[in-house]
Amino acid sequence: MEDKIITIATYPYSRAQLLKGRLEAEGIECFLSNINMVQPGISTGVKIRINENDAGRAYKIIEEIKGEYGTAKQKTVDRLKEVRRILVPVDFSEASLNACNYALGLAHKLKAEVKLLYAYYNPVISSEPYLETDPYQFNFEGTVGNLEKEAKQQMKSLKLQLEEFVKKEKFTNVKVSYVLDRGEPELVILDYCEKYNPGVIVMGTKGAGEVAFDIIGSVAKKIIEKATVPVFAIPHKSVYIGINYINKILYATDFDDSDYKAIRKLMNLVRPFNIKIYCTHIASDAENTFDNAKMESLEQYFSKEYGDVNMVCDLIENEDVLEGLENYIDEKDIDIIAITTHKRGVFDRIFNPSLTKKMLFHTNIPLLVFHS
Template sequence: MEKKLVTIIVLPFSKAKILKMRLEEQKIESALEEINLLDEGATSVKVQVQDRDVKDAIPVLEDFLGKKEETLKTGDKQNEHILVPVDFSGQTLKTCKLAFNIASHLKAKLVFMHCYINPLIHSVPYADVYVYDSTLLARMDNAEKNANDNFKKFIKKLSAEIDKKEWKNVKSEFIIKPGYADEDILTYAHENNSMLIVMGTGGGNESTVGSITADVIYNAKVPVLVVPEKYHERKLNEFKKILYATNFGEKDFIAIEKLVRILKPLAIKVFCVHVAKDECSEWDKARLEGMKELLKSRYAEKDFDCRLLQGDDLLKTLDKFIKDESIDVISLTTHRRNLISRLFNPSVARKMVFHSQTPLLIFHA
């Protein structure tokens, strides 16, 4: 029987070489095959194993990617990067363009990731004996070919819309692998301490959030920028105002520190806003003053404006403020899970136009 090679992942060359060594340490034969995703030359490499070794290779791959790690690893300043999941939708194109713009300002690398379902890996329950199935392998070949072809077309279109000269100024890497997108996005981000994940809502319309995006939002330990379906494309230097929804918690100051790091090269005003259902208490006023003083002492060069708002309906109160102040980005931390749930609740979104055009930056303290 002819030996069949199965692609288990596409990686940048340097990472592919390390994975190949890991596989060979486990006595698993592997091969590397360059693929040309850009006209300038091969930038990524297929890591392939024999079909009979897939069952043994997958645990090595998952360990290499960090799937067993639950903690966030310490970052490497030489490897600061922004992770951008790609699904080839129309929304992904403008999401990637915004991510590119951010990476250009922060002088960070872009890592584009696409995950696809591989019939061999995701449809066959492995037993002690693997039954060769030529039909399944044909479907696997087709899934891999479609993923690579679509990725190449997408990157070519993206680089052309950005401008090829600008494109070359930002270092980029490409990862194409069979797997479940939510798991692999989180795994890569935590293993490599991504500076930021930038992704679309993925829900198919402005009033829902897709399951993959929702899973990443709730479980990521790194900041996530969610770009809505109706977001109007703009350059990053056109962003002038950010709203940070605060509850005066200690975690807010950790998130603000991360926010300032992302905003470092930009002249953006940050509104720290707290909404009280009842009339603003003296305690809220005192905490607001304390926040003002602390932010002024820590970030003298940044423009912070702390506000107390009163309203029975939290979302409507924030929405009015967003419209009145022409807010460009909404930001919050996930310790207020109820707030996030309400933001993404379809019944709420149908009643009001909230965050449907405004990117949402989520921190995880």
């Protein structure tokens, strides 16, 4: 069932951003509408919109903010900063560096900070690198202390390299920091994600082969399945050429209730971009009454909530969902594929080995995955 969305308040842009950050920090999903996309800072009638079920808590928070000043107000500002965080697990490979470049471009657009995370290998336990085909980065005959020292040196070198990239691209106010931890990458990433509370995780991916189920290496796939925040997975062939070249996003829907939640998160991430969104469903019969009714409902939702965004809703007829997506991606020259992880959905069909062994899939298009 479609969520009922209401406008909880209307403020100038800066205050709307402040309230949005506070609400999200309290676990209330929200998004902004009526923003001047050319100069958002001058927007005066920005609407803060939420699920009607959260209205009671949201009104209480608004009243609290009205009474805040001094130290209390600064805490609210700090909460806003918390949701402008990008976590980037790295392993010093080329694919990992490429993902860092994407993360920095995204941080520039979102006015976010970037936190690099490296889980260095512990020889006492079994582990695996993020990118299965790349060799381990260290000589593991040394002690854990030596491993940590070498990891820190490599991380410092990577940080300097990325700071030079920020200067070259003229990204303003993009802060890069890092953290090291020992243990299995999957556990380290998920544990730190809980502490850091990022708005999105950006990961480079590279598998053992070229078929679709190998695009997402085992570590990245586990993070996508278990993380509660969006994951931006960057295939190693998707070489970064500039954040402004990302113009077209395909949102693949199965008409699940989680669509509305995912769409709100998607819009929060892509608002600063000049984006065209293609909402697409692959069906065996494009004339199916149920599918057409569902797509019409989504189209009306888009029009009502995001009338200022360029959107296209399409039903594509194809017996094979992967083939249908592949043809559509080629036809529309898609830059990013956005999907949700709900069971038996598009995500499962793309990464189910029994299906994807049969064909090659796009290994050069980033995936933005939302947890249902």
